[in-house]
Amino acid sequence: MKKIGILFGQEHSFPPAFVERVNQKTGGKDIIAEFVRIDKVIQGEPCGYDVVIDRISQDVPFYRAWLKNAALTGTAVVNNPFWWSADEKFFNNALATKIGVAVPRTVLLPSNQPPPDTNDNSFRNLTYPMNWEEIFSYVGWPAFFKPFAGGGWKNVYRLHDPEEFYRAYSETGQLVMMLQEEVKFEMYFRCYSIDQRHVRIMPYEPRHPFHLRYQTEWNAPREILNKVEEGVLRLNEYLGYDLNTVEFAIRDGVPVAIDFCNPAPDCEAAWIGQGNFDWVVEAISEMAIRKAREHVPGRDNLSWGKFLQAALIKRSLGELA
DSSP states (O other): OEEEEEEOSSOOSHHHHHHHHHHHHHTTSSEEEEEOOOSOOOTTOOOSOSEEEESSTTTOHHHHHHHHHHHHTTOEEESOHHHHHHOOHHHHHHHHHHTTOOOOOEEEEOOSSOOTTOOGGGGTTOOSSOOHHHHHHHHOSSEEEEESSOOTTTTOEEEOSHHHHHHHHTTOTTOOEEEEEOOOOSEEEEEEEETTTEEEEEEOOTTSOGGGTTSOOOOOOHHHHHHHHHHHHHHHHHHTOSEEEEEEEEETTEEEEEEOOOSSOOOOHHHHOHHHHHHHHHHHHHHHHHHHHHOOTTSOOOOOOHHHHHHHHHHHHHHHO
8 A cells, every 4th residue: 555645734724635635536445645644763764655745844854854764765755855955046046047937137145144153264255345236237126135045925125226225134134135136027927836747827916915916817818828837847847846836927928937946835725716726736636646656665756857867967978988
């Protein structure tokens, strides 16, 4: 009997709906789904699950370590805990520039306050003050100022000039931040990407209060929606995420990827609406069942993106040369 587990925290609607749907689809004959239970973690020992859907390890380091041990022993973890640990939003943007997906002009900035256990000698390679004039000229105003890793609209500022920037920068402490061009858009979409093959394009209005953001409609031509879907699939193909959301702003008819580092995206019915909720429960259930049936004990059953795969191929070719 194959086992699928879901690891979660403060969610209410998605985890039980997912478990129920998987068990409905399989009839409990060869595959069952349940809430993950952890009572011990022994190095190198299997966790008892063929597939685990991770919804919480970004907030609980103990879970992330447990998932890495599970992956080592063959569990198919969604999303890959090794890549999730390494990924962040600035790298996502940099990667997009190399694979033909439009993104806002973005720069990375060091934290305003030094990290713990550092002193002036730790920053010998950093020129400070930075070339603010060139940075501001490249990004332009207005601009968004936000952490290079994180989510939930925490510590996000909309700024209009250098004076506002310096004031906001002084409030960010030890956070590493990005300054990003504001994209004036005609339409905006938030898109689920499931299993690197299924896309759900959802009209979205980020300027509305959170609970109203999915309650909007855009009259988008099919050509634009096709470009959005293509961009969603391409980004997740290179990043290797089995579950993610990508946000696209449409500017002058061109989809611009705004945020695509969301490996534990909102799935609560009250937020995303019943139609979107039903779709995502079905799509993730199908993916989990497929992964369970294809699971090979003791093998690497993780998904790895084309970026890393290409790097490994280049390294192998170099070693053979």
